Amino acid sequence: MADIYNADFVNRLTQNIDRLKHRWDVDLDANVRLLTLSENATFLVEGRTPESTIIVRVHRPDYHTYDEIASEIAWIKALRRDSNITIPAPLPLDDGSYIASFEDDGHTRYVVAFEFITGKEPAVDKxxxxxxxxxxxxxxxxxxxxxxxxxxxxxxxxxxxxxxxxxxxxxxxxxxxxxxxxxxxxxxxxxxxxxxxxxxxxxxxxxxxxxxxxxxxxxxxxxxxxxxxxxxxxxxxxxxxxxxxxxxxxxxxxxxxxxxxxxxxxxxxxxxxxxxxxxxxxxxxxxxxxxxxxxxxxxxxxxxxxxxxxxxxxxxxxxxxxxxxxxxxxxxxxxxxxxxxxxx
Missing domain, CATH: 3.90.1200.10 (Aminoglycoside phosphotransferase (APH), C-terminal lobe)
Structure with a gap:
């Protein structure tokens, strides 16, 4: 599904995240803004403090199934438990589950959230x-x-x-x-x-x-x-x-x-x-x-x-x-x- 990330599509994603954000216990007035478009669309939901700021990923349509996304989260949780590798924590919803969804243009869009951690992409230098x-x-x-x-x-x-x-x-x-x-x-x-x-x-x-x-x-x-x-x-x-x-x-x-x-x-x-x-x-x-x-x-x-x-x-x-x-x-x-x- 090429060329899906047009302005209208991204705007719809933003609006749906805005409706969902309360389920991760963030500030109701938290600002939702697009961070990156690659395989998926990744958003910053920016609260009043770094602790109330989260990262939200909307999965590209028809790429990963629900069970595949749940498996990704399972490995991350195991790595965080069993290793000393620094990995952002997956964030549960208000019902304890980890995968939200919404309907858009006849398709189910899966959504997951992670804690916000500081840092920047490594520089391409010495x-x-x-x-x-x-x-x-x-x-x-x-x-x-x-x-x-x-x-x-x-x-x-x-x-x-x-x-x-x-x-x-x-x-x-x-x-x-x-x-x-x-x-x-x-x-x-x-x-x-x-x-x-x-x-x-x-x-x-x-x-x-x-x-x-x-x-x-x-x-x-x-x-x-x-x-x-x-x-x-x-x-x-x-x-x-x-x-x-x-x-x-x-x-x-x-x-x-x-x-x-x-x-x-x-x-x-x-x-x-x-x-x-x-x-x-x-x-x-x-x-x-x-x-x-x-x-x-x-x-x-x-x-x-x-x-x-x-x-x-x-x-x-x-x-x-x-x-x-x-x-x-x-x-x-x-x-x-x-x-x-x-x-x-």
């Missing part, structure tokens, strides 16, 4: 390397928890595999419809698909490499507050390869000359919490291209969102083709081309 060492520790903590936690029987989340991402019914749409994709460029990406499928099949999905992951640890879903790094937005959490979490963390920055240093920092932090064999480390470039192709499809099917516009729309497609060519030639992230290829 400080990012140190931040990725901390993120590596957090990622390993998430993977440790996922490996040890027993989800409830009702737990259901999507899987991010080659088939679900690029098969006959891809979760984020078909990359072949990518904006400004030329015929010869499609040939390159078809070759990339074959390579990805073969490498992922050989790598496999045993429990030491595949499980429940956040799946969207990009910078927009991290908050820095002095020396504290918080993780938000588990909306895409699901079953995939653990190393996919690094690839998601560099979403929209795959061409940055910082990537080799970020990989090193992330791995250093990761290994202070969880063992990691070289076999898994060596798959990181493959997962970066996997994620890049997945995002190329996502941008096409969410072209009205600020995230897609900031990524460059068709320009992002061209960048994907360039990275695919480097990857297929064994040159992605190699020292020989890092400066001449990625220098900005």
């Amino acid at each position: 400080s990012l390397t140190a931040g990725f060492e901390v993120l590596g520790q957090i990622s390993a903590g998430l993977h440790n928890h996922a490996s040890q936690w027993t989800p409830p029987d009702s737990f259901i989340r999507k899987s991010w595999t080659f088939e679900t991402s690029f098969g006959n019914n891809p979760l984020w749409g078909d990359w072949r419809q990518a904006l400004d994709l030329e015929k010869d460029e499609q040939t390159v990406l078809e070759q990339l698909c074959v390579q990805l499928e073969n490498k992922l099949a050989a790598y496999g999905t045993s429990s030491d490499r595949f499980g429940l992951v956040h799946a969207d640890l990009r910078l927009a879903n991290l908050l820095v507050d002095q020396d504290k790094l918080s993780v938000i937005d588990f909306d895409d959490c699901g079953f995939s390869w653990f190393m996919y979490d690094f690839a998601a963390a560099i979403s929209f920055y795959e061409e940055s000359p910082q990537i080799p240093d970020l990989i090193t920092a992330w791995l250093k932090g990761y290994r202070t919490v969880r063992p990691l064999e070289k076999e898994h480390e060596n798959m990181i470039p493959t997962f970066i291209l996997f994620r890049r192709l997945l995002l190329t499809a996502w941008i096409t099917n969410h072209s009205e969102t600020e995230t897609a516009i900031e990524a460059g729309l068709g320009t992002y497609t061209k960048g994907t083709v360039k990275l695919a060519q480097l990857y297929l030639n064994g040159r992605y992230l190699s020292d020989a081309v890092k400066e001449q290829t990625y220098d900005k």
